Amino acid sequence: MSRIYNFSAGPAVLPLEVLQEAQADLVDYRGSGMSIMEMSHRGKEYMAVQEEAQANLRELLGLTDDYAVLFIQGGASLQFAMLPMNFLGRDAVADYVNSGHWAAAAIKQARLVGQVNQAANCEKDIPTRMPEASELTWTPGAAYAHITSNETISGAQWKSLPVTEAPLVADMSSDILSRPVDAANFAMIYAGAQKNLGPAGFALVVIRKDFAERGNKALPAMLRYTTHIENGSMYNTPPCFSIYMLALTTRWLKRFGLAQMHRQNVEKAARLYAAIDSGTFYRGTAAKAFRSDMNVTFRLPTEELEARFCEEASKAGLKGLKGHRSVGGIRASIYNAFPVEGVERLVQFMKDFEKRCG
Amino acid sequence: MSRIYNFSAGPAVLPLEVLQEAQADLVDYRGSGMSIMEMSHRGKEYMAVQEEAQANLRELLGLTDDYAVLFIQGGASLQFAMLPMNFLGRDAVADYVNSGHWAAAAIKQARLVGQVNQAANCEKDIPTRMPEASELTWTPGAAYAHITSNETISGAQWKSLPVTEAPLVADMSSDILSRPVDAANFAMIYAGAQKNLGPAGFALVVIRKDFAERGNKALPAMLRYTTHIENGSMYNTPPCFSIYMLALTTRWLKRFGLAQMHRQNVEKAARLYAAIDSGTFYRGTAAKAFRSDMNVTFRLPTEELEARFCEEASKAGLKGLKGHRSVGGIRASIYNAFPVEGVERLVQFMKDFEKRCG
Numbered sequence: 001m002s003r004i005y006n007f008s009a010g011p012a013v014l015p016l017e018v019l020q021e022a023q024a025d026l027v028d029y030r031g032s033g034m035s036i037m038e039m040s041h042r043g044k045e046y047m048a049v050q051e052e053a054q055a056n057l058r059e060l061l062g063l064t065d066d067y068a069v070l071f072i073q074g075g076a077s078l079q080f081a082m083l084p085m086n087f088l089g090r091d092a093v094a095d096y097v098n099s100g101h102w103a104a105a106a107i108k109q110a111r112l113v114g115q116v117n118q119a120a121n122c123e124k125d126i127p128t129r130m131p132e133a134s135e136l137t138w139t140p141g142a143a144y145a146h147i148t149s150n151e152t153i154s155g156a157q158w159k160s161l162p163v164t165e166a167p168l169v170a171d172m173s174s175d176i177l178s179r180p181v182d183a184a185n186f187a188m189i190y191a192g193a194q195k196n197l198g199p200a201g202f203a204l205v206v207i208r209k210d211f212a213e214r215g216n217k218a219l220p221a222m223l224r225y226t227t228h229i230e231n232g233s234m235y236n237t238p239p240c241f242s243i244y245m246l247a248l249t250t251r252w253l254k255r256f257g258l259a260q261m262h263r264q265n266v267e268k269a270a271r272l273y274a275a276i277d278s279g280t281f282y283r284g285t286a287a288k289a290f291r292s293d294m295n296v297t298f299r300l301p302t303e304e305l306e307a308r309f310c311e312e313a314s315k316a317g318l319k320g321l322k323g324h325r326s327v328g329g330i331r332a333s334i335y336n337a338f339p340v341e342g343v344e345r346l347v348q349f350m351k352d353f354e355k356r357c358g
Numbered sequence: 359m360s361r362i363y364n365f366s367a368g369p370a371v372l373p374l375e376v377l378q379e380a381q382a383d384l385v386d387y388r389g390s391g392m393s394i395m396e397m398s399h400r401g402k403e404y405m406a407v408q409e410e411a412q413a414n415l416r417e418l419l420g421l422t423d424d425y426a427v428l429f430i431q432g433g434a435s436l437q438f439a440m441l442p443m444n445f446l447g448r449d450a451v452a453d454y455v456n457s458g459h460w461a462a463a464a465i466k467q468a469r470l471v472g473q474v475n476q477a478a479n480c481e482k483d484i485p486t487r488m489p490e491a492s493e494l495t496w497t498p499g500a501a502y503a504h505i506t507s508n509e510t511i512s513g514a515q516w517k518s519l520p521v522t523e524a525p526l527v528a529d530m531s532s533d534i535l536s537r538p539v540d541a542a543n544f545a546m547i548y549a550g551a552q553k554n555l556g557p558a559g560f561a562l563v564v565i566r567k568d569f570a571e572r573g574n575k576a577l578p579a580m581l582r583y584t585t586h587i588e589n590g591s592m593y594n595t596p597p598c599f600s601i602y603m604l605a606l607t608t609r610w611l612k613r614f615g616l617a618q619m620h621r622q623n624v625e626k627a628a629r630l631y632a633a634i635d636s637g638t639f640y641r642g643t644a645a646k647a648f649r650s651d652m653n654v655t656f657r658l659p660t661e662e663l664e665a666r667f668c669e670e671a672s673k674a675g676l677k678g679l680k681g682h683r684s685v686g687g688i689r690a691s692i693y694n695a696f697p698v699e700g701v702e703r704l705v706q707f708m709k710d711f712e713k714r715c716g
Contacts, residue, residue: 002391003385003386003391003392004390004391004392006391006392006396006397008396008397008398008401009398010398010595011395011396011397011398011399011595011598012396013392013396014393014395014396016385019384019385019393019395019396020385022384023381023384023385026377026380026381026384027361027374027377027378027381028361032362033360033361033362033364033675033677034361034362034364034371034677035372035377037369037372037377037556037557037558037603038364038366038369038370038371038372038557039364039366039369040366040367040368040369040678041369041558043366043678073431073432073433073436073559073560073597074431074432074436074580074594075431075594075595076594077579077580077593077594078431078432078580078594080578080580081578081579081580081581085578108579109578109579109580112576112577112578112579113578192594192595194595198395199395199597199598199599200395200399200595200596200597200598200599201431201559201560201597201598201599201600202431202559218470219470220438220439220443220467220470220471221435221439221466221467221470222432222435222436222438222439222467223439235435236432236433236434236435236436236550237368237369237433237550237552237558238558239431239557239558239559239597239600240369240557240558240559241557241558241559241599241600242559242597242599242600245395317391319391319392320398320401
C-alpha cells in the first residue's frame, strides 16, 4: 500500500495505526464473533467503548463533573440550530463574533430563532483575521456569547480565547484537541467530528450541566441537551462505529497529550508559513497574528498557477490542497493526525514548484 | 474466526461479505492511498459511493423522480420531531396509529409540536397486534397520517399497509427493504439505518418532493427537508462511512431483489413460529395475523427459564436473544442479513432446551 498525504479539510486524515487497528478488528471485534458495527449499543462491549471515549475526552480536556460529554448526530450544523433553540428566548439576545464563513453560518441559523448581536464583525476582512480584544462589544445580560475558534476556510484562528461574562460557547470544529484549552471558561464547546476526532457522523458537545438546565423544555426530546445528558448520549442508538473510532483516536492522542500535540502542530504550521514567507511567489491569506495551525491558506500569483500547483501536487501524492470553492487558493489542512513528513514533502514541493514556475 | 449468530434488534447483523469488503478496503480504498473515512465528501470517490447508495435505493424501492432519497443524521428519533415540526401547523391535526412502543414514541414527540388524533390505539393490547382496517378512524383533512410498519419490541407487523387520503408517512425502521412496498402510496418513508440498511448513524428518508415543499419554511436549515433535498443530502458533511456501508449493503441486496428477500424472510420467520407453535412450552406474544417477519417474540413458562434460555443460547453462539428490557421475554431479530442456518440452529436449540427443561 502506498499511503498518500491527505491535506483535506474534513473528512480528514486519521492516524494510520488507528485505521489499522479498526481494520484488524472490523469483522470480528476482539474475538466476539461480530463486528463492532453489529453489536447492541446496550451491550457490555460497545458500552465500554463509548465510556472510554468519554473518559479520554474528560482527561484530555481536563473536565470536571460539572460538564457532560455528549455525542449528538448532525454535526456542527445541527448545533448551529440547537444552541439558539435551547437558549435564545424571545426577549433575549445572543452575542456572536462574526469571524468568517462558519461564524456567519452559525449566526444565520440563530437569527431564525431569535435576536443576535454581532460582538465584532471581521467576516469579510482581507487579510482574514480574528477580532482584536478591543473590538469586542459584548451585550450585558446576553443569553450566551458565541465564537468560532478556528475558521477552517479562511485559515484564521483565535490565539487567545476571550473570557466573557455571558456563558461562552465555542464552535471548535476545526481545532478541538489541537491545543490545551481552559474548558472551565466555557459553558459549551462543540465540534463536528471529522477533523480531529474521527470520521464524520456526530458532533462532540461538552456542556456545563447547569447551563443545559436553562434550555427550552418545550422542545422535542432529541433537540434538548438535557435529554442527551440524562441518557448518557444513549437516548437513541448512537453512531456506534464513529464513536468507536473516536475512542481509538483519543487513545492515540493520550499518548502525546495536548501540550505535546500543540507543540507539534505549531511546528508543522511554522514550517509551511516559513515556506510561504520565504519569497513573494506565495502569499498567506490570513493576518500573521491569527494564522491557523490547522488550516494553512495561501495564494499563488494567478489562478492558473494555483490549478497547476494542485494538479502537480496531487500527482506527487500531496492531495486535497485545493482551497474551499468559496474562496479559491490553496489550503493545507494539517490536523493532529497529519504527519510531519507530509509537511516536509509539501515544503519541498513548494520550493520546486516556485523554481519551475516562479 | 468463529462468527456467532447475532439476533440483536439493532444495531444488527450485516452481510458477512459486506463486512469483508469494508475490511479489505478500510485503510486503502481502492488504491487511493486513503480510507473512505478520510476522504473529502465533495471528492469524486465519495460522491460516487453516495450516488450509488441513492441509485440502489431508488431501484429497490421503485421510486419515481417525484421522490427524494435523503440521509439525515439523528436516526428515526430525530424524524419523530422533524416530521411534525415541518408539517403539523398550529390549526392542523395529524393522525397517528398507536401500535406499540415506537408508534407511541413518535406520538409523544408530535404532541410537543401540535395536535394529534390517534386513528387507532392497540398500544397495550395483549397479544400484541396491529389494528384491523375496520378500527381505523382517519381525520378528514389531516396534515398527514403516520404508521409504524413493524413494532420492533412487540414483534407485530402490518401485513397489509393502509392507503389514506391524507399524506401517508411510515416509520419503517425495522422492516425497510425486507419486502416489496408500493412506495407511491406514501408521502414519506423513514427508517433508522441500523437494522436492514447498515451501521447506526442516519435515517433514510424517502419523501415526495411536493410534500416536502409544504414544510415550515421558518425552521432552521438542518430541520427542513427541503434543505436536504436542495443539497442532495450534502448540506453538511454526511456520515460518509455509514453511507458507504449502505451502498455495499444495498448492492448486496440487489443481487436478490426484494421479492426473493421477502420470500426468504417469511420462510425464516415461519420456521421459528412453527417451533413456537409445536407445543405449549413456548408462547408467541403477537397475534398470529400480525406476527413480524423481522422480530420473532415469545415467552417461556417462567422468567427464570427465559434467563436460562438466553444464557445457554449465548454459550452456544446464539447471541442477543433477550427481549427488550421494557417487556422481557425472548426476541429473535432476523433481518435480511441474518442467515437461514442461524434460524435452523435456534430451532434446534429450542427443541433441545424444551427437552431438558420442559
